Amino acid sequence: MAEIQWMMINNCANKVKTGGRLVYSTCTITVEENEMIIQRFLEKQPEFKLVDITPKMGLPGLRGLNKCQRLYPHVHHSNGFFIAKLQKT
Numbered sequence: 701m702a703e704i705q706w707m708m709i710n711n712c713a714n715k716v717k718t719g720g721r722l723v724y725s726t727c728t729i730t731v732e733e734n735e736m737i738i739q740r741f742l743e744k745q746p747e748f749k750l751v752d753i754t755p756k757m758g759l760p761g762l763r764g765l766n767k768c769q770r771l772y773p774h775v776h777h778s779n780g781f782f783i784a785k786l787q788k789t
Contacts, residue, residue, distance in 0.1 A: 702732045709737060713745055713788075722748070722786045729770060729780035735763040738784045748786045757783070 709724055716722050724741075726733055738761075742748060750767040758776055761768025761784070771781040 701728070702737060705733055705737055706740070709741055710745075713741070713748065716748075716788045718747075718788055720788050721751070722788070724782075724784045724786065726782045727779055729772060729782065731762055734770075734782035734784075735761055735765050735768065738765060738768065738786075739763065741786075748788055751785050751787045753783055753785045 705726065709722070712722055724738065728734070738750070742750070750765065752767050753769050756769065758769040758771035758781070760766040761770055761782070765784070768782065768784040770783075771778050773780050
């Protein structure tokens with residue numbers, strides 16, 4: 701699903717105004733569909749930056765993306781989730 705998610709986040713990014721926010725969230729805990737998409741997105745769309753998510757709901761993202769959040773079924777007693785909040789500067 702990573703390529704479909706890549707197309708979705710880019711399509712949405714084109715509709716965000718300066719100062720606006722884009723929330724990327726998935727119901728999977730795979731790195732390929734989460735952190736790798738966000739890292740690639742930030743490289744290709746330098747006008748976006750990760751911002752803190754409040755309230756904190758889970759554990760920090762992987763691969764140094766500490767502003768992202770992850771929820772794990774065995775820890776949080778929920779489905780697995782990933783959340784990233786991006787702001788267009």
